[in-house]
Amino acid sequence: MNYVGISTFDTANGPGVRVSLFCSGCRLHCRGCFNPESWDFDAGLVYDAQAEERILKALEEPFVEGLSLLGGDPLEPENEPVLRSLCRRVREKFGSSRSIWLWTGRKYEHVRDLPIFQYIDTVVDGPFIERLKVEKPGQWFGSTNQRIICLQKSAPNAGACPGCTAKSAP
Numbered sequence: 309m310n311y312v313g314i315s316t317f318d319t320a321n322g323p324g325v326r327v328s329l330f331c332s333g334c335r336l337h338c339r340g341c342f343n344p345e346s347w348d349f350d351a352g353l354v355y356d357a358q359a360e361e362r363i364l365k366a367l368e369e370p371f372v373e374g375l376s377l378l379g380g381d382p383l384e385p386e387n388e389p390v391l392r393s394l395c396r397r398v399r400e401k402f403g404s405s406r407s408i409w410l411w412t413g414r415k416y417e418h419v420r421d422l423p424i425f426q427y428i429d430t431v432v433d434g435p436f437i438e439r440l441k442v443e444k445p446g447q448w449f450g451s452t453n454q455r456i457i458c459l460q461k462s463a464p465n466a467g468a469c470p471g472c473t474a475k476s477a478p
C-alpha cells in the first residue's frame with residue numbers, strides 16, 4: 309500500500325484532533341473528486357514500518373481523539389488488509405480510548421462483511437456526487453448522499469467516540 313499523506317493534527321476529518329492517514333488508490337473515480345491524485349495506487353510513498361510507528365506514536369498524545377482513515381479508498385483490496393493490521397495494533401495499544409473513523413466511496417451495505425469493520429467505530433460511506441456537493445465547510449462528508457454511520461450503537465462502548473454526532477445518523 310502507498311499513502312499520499314499523514315496528518316498528526318487534523319481537525320477537519322472527524323471529531324476532535326485526529327491522526328489521519330490518506331492512503332493511495334481508488335477505482336471509483338467519482339466526478340469532481342476532491343483528491344484525484346490519490347486514485348493512483350502508486351501515488352505518494354510506500355506505507356512502511358516507519359510510517360506506522362509515526363502514526364502509533366502520534367496517537368499517544370493525550371489531546372488526540374482518534375485515527376481517521378481516508379483516501380483514495382481504504383477498502384480497496386490492496387489497502388484493507390494493511391489498514392486492518394494498523395487498526396488491530398491501535399486497539400491493542402489504546403483499547404477503545406481512541407476512536408477509529410473510516411471514509412469509503414462504497415456503500416456500507418456492500419462492504420460491511422470486510423474484517424476491518426470489527427475495529428471501526430464510525431464509517432462515512434458512499435461515492436461523492438457532484439450535484440449533491442456540500443458547500444458548507446466543516447462537514448465530515450462531501451455530498452449529501454454520504455452518511456455518517458456509527459457502528460458501535462449497540463456495542464458496550466456505544467457513544468464512546470468523543471464528540472460523536474453519529475447517533476442521529478441512519
Ligand code: SF4
Binds near residue numbers: 336
Ligand atoms: S471514492 Fe473518494 S477518493 Fe475515490 S473517487 Fe470517490 S471521492 Fe475520490
